[in-house]
Amino acid sequence: MxxxxxxxxxxxxxxxxxxxxxxxxxxxxxxxxxxxxxxxxxxxxxxxxxxxxxxxxxxxxxxxxxxxxxxxxxxxxxxxxxxxxxxxxxxxxxxxxxxxxxxxxxxxxxxxxxxxxxxxxxxxxxxNINKALDKMIAKNKIDVTTEKGALVMNCNPFTNGHRYLVEEASKKCREVIVFVVEEDKSLFPFNERYSIVKEGLSDLKNVNVVPGSEYIISSATFPSYFIRKEDERLKSYENIDCNIFGEYFCKRLNIIKRFVGEEPYCNVTNTYNNTLKEVMPDYGVELIEIERKSYEGNYISASKVRELIKNDQMDQIKKIVPEITWKFLNSNKGKEIREKIRKSNSPH
CATH class of the missing domain: 3.40.630.30 (Gcn5-related N-acetyltransferase (GNAT))
Structure with missing residues (x-):
C-alpha cells in the first residue's frame, strides 16, 4: 500500500x-x-x-x-x-x-x-448524444421520415465553393442538411460562420442549416482536424467521427447520402474523406464526392481566402466568395478577424 x-x-x-x-x-x-x-x-x-x-x-x-x-x-x-x-x-x-x-x-x-x-x-x-439529437430535431424542425442528404462544413469562411457543393447536393436530394462545424477553434468564430452560411443558403428552400453539435468534427470526436496533425492517432479519430455520424446521425435523421468536396490541398481532410468512403456504405449511406468549383483555373477554398486576407489581396477575394461573406469581411467584426488572420499562423 x-x-x-x-x-x-x-x-x-x-x-x-x-x-x-x-x-x-x-x-x-x-x-x-x-x-x-x-x-x-x-x-x-x-x-x-x-x-x-x-x-x-x-x-x-x-x-x-x-x-x-x-x-x-x-x-x-x-x-x-x-x-x-x-x-x-x-x-x-x-x-x-x-x-x-x-x-x-x-x-x-x-x-x-x-x-x-x-x-x-x-x-x-x-x-448525451441521443438527447443532443432530440434537441437538434426539435429545434431545427427536421423531418426524420424524409430521406435526405447531408454535408458537414466548417466554412472558415463561406466561399462560392461551399455554395456550389450545397447547390449540387440540393439538386440530388429532396432535403439537405448542412451541418456547420460548431467547434470554436477556427479564425472565424462559429456564431459568425453559422449566421453567414444560414443567410447565404436561405434561397435554397430544401436546405436546412444546422449547428453541428459536439458530436461532428469536434475536439472530442476528431481533434486532429483542428491541429492538422498526421500521427498514428489520426485514423482512430477519423474512424470514430465517421462511425458516430453513421450510427447516430444517419440512422436517426434518415440521411442516405453524404456529400464531400474533393480535397486537393489538405491531406488530413483528404484522408478523412477516404475514411468516409470506407465507412458510410456500412450504414447504407452513399458517399458522393463532388469536384470543387474553380475560378481562373484554381480551386476555390477557404484556406485560399485566408491566404489572400493575410496578403492583403482583398480585390481577389470578392471574386470567390458570396456577397454575404464579402459584406461581413468589410464589417467592423470582419475587419477584426482579418487583422487576426494577418497575425496568425493557424491552419484554421
Missing part, C-alpha cells in the same frame, strides 16, 4: 510539466498541448505514480503505474476532474481511452459512444 498524495500540476511550471511528460512517455503517451488542468498522484518519495488531464470538457492523458492499479486510483482521478468541471459550470464530458479500458470507465458511469479497434470515446454527465 502506497502513501499517495493527489496534487495539481502547475502547467506554467516547466519542471513540473516535464515530470508529467516523462511519466507519460514511459507509457507511450504524450501530454497534449491543449490541456488546461493536470493532476498527479505522488508516492512518499515524491515520484509520480498516476496522472490525468483535461482540455475543457475532454478527459485525456491518463496513465497509472502498474504497481498501484486496483487501489481506486482511476476513480479518484476521474472524481477530481469532474469536480473541477463542476467548478467551471460544465456538466458534460468526453473521454478517449483504449478499448480494453472501456469497462473501467463504464463502471464509473461513463457511457460508450463508439469503440473501434484502437480507441474508444465515452461521455459522462446529464447530457
Amino acid at each position: 502506497y502513501d499517495l498524495k493527489l496534487e495539481k500540476i502547475s502547467l506554467n511550471n516547466e519542471e513540473e510539466k516535464n515530470e508529467v511528460y516523462e511519466f507519460l512517455e514511459s507509457f507511450g503517451l504524450i501530454l497534449d498541448k491543449d490541456v488546461d488542468y493536470t493532476v498527479v498522484f505522488r508516492d512518499g518519495n515524491n515520484v509520480i505514480k498516476a496522472t490525468c488531464s483535461k482540455a475543457k470538457n475532454i478527459f485525456k492523458c491518463f496513465a497509472i503505474s502498474e504497481d498501484i492499479r486496483g487501489e481506486n486510483i482511476t476513480s479518484s482521478l476521474i472524481s477530481n476532474l469532474i469536480d473541477k468541471l463542476f467548478e467551471e459550470g460544465i456538466y458534460h464530458s468526453f473521454l478517449f481511452t483504449k478499448p480494453d479500458k472501456v469497462k473501467i470507465f463504464t463502471s464509473l458511469n461513463f457511457n460508450l459512444i463508439y469503440k473501434e479497434k484502437s480507441a474508444a470515446l465515452l461521455e459522462y454527465g446529464i447530457y
Whole structure:
C-alpha cells in the first residue's frame, strides 16, 4: 500500500510539466498541448505514480503505474476532474481511452459512444448524444421520415465553393442538411460562420442549416482536424467521427447520402474523406464526392481566402466568395478577424 498524495500540476511550471511528460512517455503517451488542468498522484518519495488531464470538457492523458492499479486510483482521478468541471459550470464530458479500458470507465458511469479497434470515446454527465439529437430535431424542425442528404462544413469562411457543393447536393436530394462545424477553434468564430452560411443558403428552400453539435468534427470526436496533425492517432479519430455520424446521425435523421468536396490541398481532410468512403456504405449511406468549383483555373477554398486576407489581396477575394461573406469581411467584426488572420499562423 502506497502513501499517495493527489496534487495539481502547475502547467506554467516547466519542471513540473516535464515530470508529467516523462511519466507519460514511459507509457507511450504524450501530454497534449491543449490541456488546461493536470493532476498527479505522488508516492512518499515524491515520484509520480498516476496522472490525468483535461482540455475543457475532454478527459485525456491518463496513465497509472502498474504497481498501484486496483487501489481506486482511476476513480479518484476521474472524481477530481469532474469536480473541477463542476467548478467551471460544465456538466458534460468526453473521454478517449483504449478499448480494453472501456469497462473501467463504464463502471464509473461513463457511457460508450463508439469503440473501434484502437480507441474508444465515452461521455459522462446529464447530457448525451441521443438527447443532443432530440434537441437538434426539435429545434431545427427536421423531418426524420424524409430521406435526405447531408454535408458537414466548417466554412472558415463561406466561399462560392461551399455554395456550389450545397447547390449540387440540393439538386440530388429532396432535403439537405448542412451541418456547420460548431467547434470554436477556427479564425472565424462559429456564431459568425453559422449566421453567414444560414443567410447565404436561405434561397435554397430544401436546405436546412444546422449547428453541428459536439458530436461532428469536434475536439472530442476528431481533434486532429483542428491541429492538422498526421500521427498514428489520426485514423482512430477519423474512424470514430465517421462511425458516430453513421450510427447516430444517419440512422436517426434518415440521411442516405453524404456529400464531400474533393480535397486537393489538405491531406488530413483528404484522408478523412477516404475514411468516409470506407465507412458510410456500412450504414447504407452513399458517399458522393463532388469536384470543387474553380475560378481562373484554381480551386476555390477557404484556406485560399485566408491566404489572400493575410496578403492583403482583398480585390481577389470578392471574386470567390458570396456577397454575404464579402459584406461581413468589410464589417467592423470582419475587419477584426482579418487583422487576426494577418497575425496568425493557424491552419484554421
